[in-house]
Amino acid sequence: MSAILVINSGSSSLKYSLIDVELGHELAAGLVERIGQETSPVQHKVRPAPTTGAAPTMLGATYESERPIADHRAAFAVMLEQFAEHGPSLETTPPAAVGHRVVHGGARFFAPTLIDADVERNIDELAVLAPLHNPANLAGIRAARAVFADVPHVAVFDTAFHQTLPAAAFTYAIDAELAREHRVRRYGFHGTSHQFVSESAAAFLGRDLAGLRQLVFHLGNGASVTAIDGGRSVETSMGLTPLEGLVMGTRSGDIDPAALLHLARRAGYSIDELDALLNSRSGLKGLAGRSDMRDILAGREAGEEASTLAFDVYIHRLRAYAGSYIAQLGGVDVISFTAGVGENAAAVRAEAMATLGFAGVEIDHDRNAERGRGIRRISTDDSRVTVLVVPTNEELQIARQTAELL
Template identity: 70%
Template structure:
């Protein structure tokens, strides 16, 4: 077995997936959470390790119990509990889970480890082999992503301790958007001040936007370089991207993931003077304003709930606050769709992805309801139909193809990791 391990590390948890580097099948996945010291009645660490049916079918996979060959095998999930004081211990928990339940990393160690890193600033525009200098740069860029880069770096260091003899590769959320022109990434503030503090649009969800736009082109059997695309990545965090010939030319998120669309708990676009007004009139501190915009705004701030299922239920029940939240959410989607249509000079493909984009047909229908003038025609039956793979939801006569494309950021990280690890 030749495999690549993908790690997505947060401050108190990390997710992982083991991919077959040839077939791209997921062989195992897991989540280690509640990392850190515990006090009093706080629960200790917990981990879940899943061995997929793809791995269980392989005769060389050691299993905790049961035969290794069966066409009807299902994924097997195991739970582990115990103190996990830091990421290094967390990685040992992961290694123990692989050893106990498979697939065997001792017999088949990964040939590379790929790491999601949120912010690469303007320095990193492609998957990058992690060296001590790269680690220093990731740490230094924490000033732009204080909640994310330090956690990503903790995962990198713990993973390098666990796998010291294989290449480790950083895949940056911001990298795909490094093709933005200066006109698209420059904020109209004092240029010297912006340059001194690296204030510009960077964009995020780039790994997803790259995967989805390339998957759409492959599905349609059309050259990526010939397509003008708009991609809506709609989850609890949400962003839109205008993609011309496979290159990002604009995106809704900016210096941080706060700008742009209305999200579960984030405000999205906002007049900056709102912050000045709240600081002066409500005596709110910088920390309080940060918490307001990132954790108590968006759908939650407007409606009291952030889950789109609750939003839809409230709309159907006629709740006025929730209906307003829905209207604001849709209004922002339409505004960005129109802006990107103008910027691209027309569009060939519009794609929806991530939890909301893939699973809420009302969002897709309403977001595009006013774009008939641009050649967008949604088929109601196709849009309402459930499906797991890529699917067309526009009519056969629609000049613009509208797709639902399930995103797979872990697979994209694995692919980019292998480009570096075995060029």
């Protein structure tokens, strides 16, 4: 099979990768940002196709430009232009298929799915559950199908990996009929990343995935943790939307629902204002005025009270979920950290694990402080629980699932 083109279409961005699935190599990747604004930055990176057996190398040449890009169809045209000008040529060797990231599949989609008009309609209907994500995902799908009409297109859903959640885990304790009518339940997100990391951890350790109890912390601007038993998601922190759970860059995570009623009654907040508060003005940003963990860590080092509190709240929530999920699993064999914060913030990893000695976790602080690109162990050799840093690769996972379906 020739390379697979992976499309991740966001509300104002288009991220793409051309991946040789057999070799596990990214041949080219790019990003178009600020779609619909006055000017849109465009970045395209290229690496010559490696030979069989060659070690993976970083993407090489980078090409950057700026221009106004009106919508996702125009962004897709710019992507094609980048491939034509800088390679690899999609005209000479068109992709074997196009894999699309779709955030919300509801309870309808539990596996990679070949896209047709009916699937498009379902993704559109599910936009009520992910209004910031599904419409953008669908715009990317439609733009891609218009250009690559003769190759299969596959949707890979963020929620699909969590379709194995037991009813006790996905059910909210509200009026059952109302919940069914409006599809109110836990769906979970970051599933593609959680699946990739858990499978990569098992392969790295040479262990059978079916015999492992794992926790995966996906800590980026958005953050979630998943309990994985034998390769199956059995509990996850995000819920109906990606708002529930851990403290995030700009999102609150868990909060007493009555606090929102209180703000509506006493401060006059509307539904839209509460939505903006919880999604855009909360989390680290709400606590310390900055959403980037690097800024929080710098502020903490400088003795800033707000940054110190933000860090402490962040860690408190991580520990709370770790303890809860270890209890649900009946113990844990492997804990993995991934995404921007998880892969790069040694202080976050160290503090999150500091109280888990009772569960068999023992961190090697020298290993934890070391930086590296690949999978690495940060627990001691004597630790009963293996703790890893596992770089995520959602694009490769989408490409693999696309190839497997076809």
